[in-house]
Amino acid sequence: MSAMDSTHADIIKLALAALHRGEAIGLPTETVYGLAADASNPRAVRTIFALKGRPADHPLIVHIADADQLDHWAQSIPESARKLAHAFWPGPLTLILKKQAHVPDEVTGGQDSVGLRCPAHPIALEVLRAFGGGLAAPSANRFGRISPTTAQHVHDEFGAAVPIVLDGGECAVGIESTIVDLTGAKPRILRPGMISQARIEAVIGAVEASGNADSPRASGTLEAHYAPRTPLLMLPRNALECEAIEQRAFGKRISVLALQRLPNDCDGVSLPDIPDDYAHGLYAALRHLDARGDNLLLVERPPDTTAWIAVNDRLRRAAAGVGEDDDAP
């Protein structure tokens, strides 16, 4: 479906009709593209799992049009949740709350909590408002693969299996939302994202950080998926430059993902050394470099500072050969 065939209004109408039929569509958000379906329709939600090839016990985020819908999906909502929604919605923040009884097990993976987020993308909001209900939407990639940040990435992942992908351009943020669990005694960050721990604490006070990100939290259901497929090695600049020389001496084809500028004689991509700008370009760069089919992808290690927590989290998962989906918090 391209804009040449129909007007914007026609395409939105087609998308809404598909959602009402219980089908999944590609939906742009400000973080990454989602594979969206009616969150109150268990059959529609099962379609998402089938398309992604994702284990059914992985919970999905329900996207809603505004904070007024919180009470429809969640109960016993703490004041901290309303404060965070007020401060950051629409935006890249997901709240884990105690679910209402009617929320399908297919959405929550059988847990008694539900993840809720109001995305800051005009097309996502337009669809959500017109649809009326919630849209369950994981990142629109096959299980264990790199999250998509353009409509073309979604087409590349699913082809004709997902005929309707709304094109909202490049995702502004580029990495998945920050997830805060508000169901426990203390709020806890389950997944770092663009909205930092400091910004969250400025609104609701102390929160616990995500678990030690160095120890993989892989569950027993972990499968051998790789994101990207090319082996990935993360090194500080000097070590990377030496490694590049050595690998080439062995006749290996290498790509480099560098900060700011590529080392001499190296092919690859350089990303800005500003965390938000780096995050914006990260997944497209990994997809591009992975597609080259080289023997090795060398990634320059970003600084180990709080500003880089979310980027380092995604790079560590990629280096471990563990996609975000494989490593549920």
Ligand code: TXA
């Ligand atoms: O930015 C985003 O969050 C994107 C866009 C599309 O909104 N979505 C996204 O969805 O990243 P997904 O399915 O790829 O990742 C959702 C994460 C998973 O790690 C899942 O375990 C966690 O959210 N999650 C969802 N519901 C949860 C719950 N009730 N309890 C704990 N974790 C939950």
Ligand code: MG
């Ligand atoms: Mg994902």
